[in-house]
Amino acid sequence: MESITSPRWRYLLILLLLIGTCRFSDCYDPLDPNGNITVTFDILKYAPDGYVARVTIQNYYQYRHIEKPGWKLGWAWTRNEVIWSMSGAFAIQQGNCSSFKDQVPHSCKKDPVIADLMPDALPQNRSNSCCHGGILAAYAAHPSLSNTSFEVTVGNLEQNTPGYKPLNLSLMAPGPGYTCDQLMDTIPTVSSVIGGRREEQVLRTWKSTCTYSSYLANKTPVCCVSLSSFYNPKVTSCPSCSCGCNVSDRLPKSCIRDGSIPSDFPDVDIVRCTDHMCPLRIHWHIKNNYMDHWRVKLTVSNYNYRKNYSDWNILVQHPGFGRPASVYSFDSTMLPVIGVPEEVALFWGKPFYNTEILQADKDQLGSVTSEILLRKDSESFTLNSGWAFPRTIYFNGEICQMPLPDTFPMLPNDSHALHSQFLLHLIAVYLTYRTFVGF
Numbered sequence: 001m002e003s004i005t006s007p008r009w010r011y012l013l014i015l016l017l018l019i020g021t022c023r024f025s026d027c028y029d030p031l032d033p034n035g036n037i038t039v040t041f042d043i044l045k046y047a048p049d050g051y052v053a054r055v056t057i058q059n060y061y062q063y064r065h066i067e068k069p070g071w072k073l074g075w076a077w078t079r080n081e082v083i084w085s086m087s088g089a090f091a092i093q094q095g096n097c098s099s100f101k102d103q104v105p106h107s108c109k110k111d112p113v114i115a116d117l118m119p120d121a122l123p124q125n126r127s128n129s130c131c132h133g134g135i136l137a138a139y140a141a142h143p144s145l146s147n148t149s150f151e152v153t154v155g156n157l158e159q160n161t162p163g164y165k166p167l168n169l170s171l172m173a174p175g176p177g178y179t180c181d182q183l184m185d186t187i188p189t190v191s192s193v194i195g196g197r198r199e200e201q202v203l204r205t206w207k208s209t210c211t212y213s214s215y216l217a218n219k220t221p222v223c224c225v226s227l228s229s230f231y232n233p234k235v236t237s238c239p240s241c242s243c244g245c246n247v248s249d250r251l252p253k254s255c256i257r258d259g260s261i262p263s264d265f266p267d268v269d270i271v272r273c274t275d276h277m278c279p280l281r282i283h284w285h286i287k288n289n290y291m292d293h294w295r296v297k298l299t300v301s302n303y304n305y306r307k308n309y310s311d312w313n314i315l316v317q318h319p320g321f322g323r324p325a326s327v328y329s330f331d332s333t334m335l336p337v338i339g340v341p342e343e344v345a346l347f348w349g350k351p352f353y354n355t356e357i358l359q360a361d362k363d364q365l366g367s368v369t370s371e372i373l374l375r376k377d378s379e380s381f382t383l384n385s386g387w388a389f390p391r392t393i394y395f396n397g398e399i400c401q402m403p404l405p406d407t408f409p410m411l412p413n414d415s416h417a418l419h420s421q422f423l424l425h426l427i428a429v430y431l432t433y434r435t436f437v438g439f
Helices: 007-021 415-437
Strands: 037-047 050-059 072-076 082-087 089-091 113-116 147-155 167-172 178-180 184-186 190-193 198-201 204-212 223-229 232-236 280-289 293-302 313-317 325-327 330-335 344-349 366-375 392-395
Touching: 037 147, 037 167, 082 089, 113 147, 167 178, 167 204, 223 392, 280 392, 293 313, 325 330
Parallel strands: 223 280
Antiparallel strands: 037 050, 037 204, 050 147, 072 113, 072 167, 082 147, 089 113, 178 204, 184 204, 190 198, 223 232, 280 293, 293 366, 313 344, 313 392, 325 366, 330 344
16 A cells, blocks of 8 residues: 555645635636736846835736725845835835934835825825826726836945845735735846837846735625526525625624614624625626627625725626627626636726715615626527526626526526417407407
């Protein structure tokens, strides 16, 4: 018998450990296999006691954005570095700078945490591509708004230093969930100047890749999906306890029933009491079936009493998006995916109209909605067996709990018989009409 200490057994044990501690959707997203946030330190020039660096944060996630109150980037210095000055961002804490007499640094913290400036920052405090209030758009929705950068002057090092890579890079965006690799030396960044006629190269470049895990960020899902159709009176609700269950005997209460939040309630996100207990519900309703098209109504409802969702987006995986679609109240784009059988569409709000889903109040839920008109493909279109319902839905990059396929609203069992009965009914009405008008 092979020993449990053999290489093959060790490999199997490691594989089982990974499977047991990480759900597949947390380890790898097949709809966004290359998604990440890349942090780049470019050393622009050396100073007598340090260097000047440009730090760039680039969001390569197709449908995961960084929302309010924005990102925070942290690291630990390897020597006695201080930050003399910054533009385009700021260190949250100055730290103890009492040993500096002539010039007081911007920050003396051994482990500084950096935050973005607001869009109304003064010109002297700004840098190129800065000052978005910490918000980074999803790459597929707004590529030009998916990155930010700031400059930092680092000092208090020995003369002629090449610089030392910071350690323990961390990213809060704005909550947990991101894990960053160590900064590594890479090919120095090259940029074009003079209208693209000249290339300039920085002195040195360090890069780190930060990846997201829903398992680390959320103890439970944040959204669920319900379904309905014009041809079946049954509404398929969100699965019960999709985002946890209402535990009535636990304090503080897990939800609010009457829509009024007590004044002594803890300052945490509170949702309306429902069977699903999710802050967000996405409803997919098959509204009409035409000769060449079919119409869907997509609605997002916010059950959270404490949170607005800004710059939101919804990802829908559905074979019907293989044909052109018209979207009336959302912006949209198709995402290129490889090895995925169904097409994937991304939706988000229109500027100055519905880019924010308001929190619920005592009277109603916050919501956004749009109708989607999809063109039929005669070779694939069908309303049978739940084909018209989505396979997967994400909200802000978080996968939503879907109902089981056997609970989908289906076509009536004997649709041909019902169709014949409908025709006979129309003929009877017509004959009755002729009798009364004397034809």
